[in-house]
Amino acid sequence: MKLVVTVVGKDRVGIIAMVSQILAENNVNILNINQNIMDGFFNMVMIAEISASKINLVDLQKTLKEKGKEINVDIKAQHEDIFNVMHNV
Template sequence: MKVVITIVGQDRVGIIATVSQILANNNINILNINQNILEGFFNMVMLADMSQAAISLKDLGQTLREKGEAMGLEIKVQHEDIFRVMHRV
């Protein structure tokens, strides 16, 4: 299963490292990263493969959401299919 992780907030040191470490600790492979920083505003979209994950999608979402809140970021995780349907043009 592939998931889309979105991260939005003020830029700061360690955002990518923190999220990547959580994914690595749970055996989740990052497939693609797209990030932008505009006037100190950080925006990143990651595509990750959870087929070998040691955590459920629900638990991953909660873990990332809590870590994001602690860092002043909004982090969301969605199944790839739901993301595609929501963002279809």
């Protein structure tokens, strides 16, 4: 199952490292990363594969959300299908 992980917030050192560490610790494979910084605001979208992971999506979402609060960014993880439906124009 593929996930779309989004991160938005004020730029700071280590955002990618912190999110990547959580995914690696849970055997979630990062397939693609796109990130940019505009006027001091950080924006990243990751496509990841969770099939080999033992963590379920709800627990991963909770872990990422808690890390986001800790580092003052908004982190969301959504099943690829849900993301596609929500962003279909």
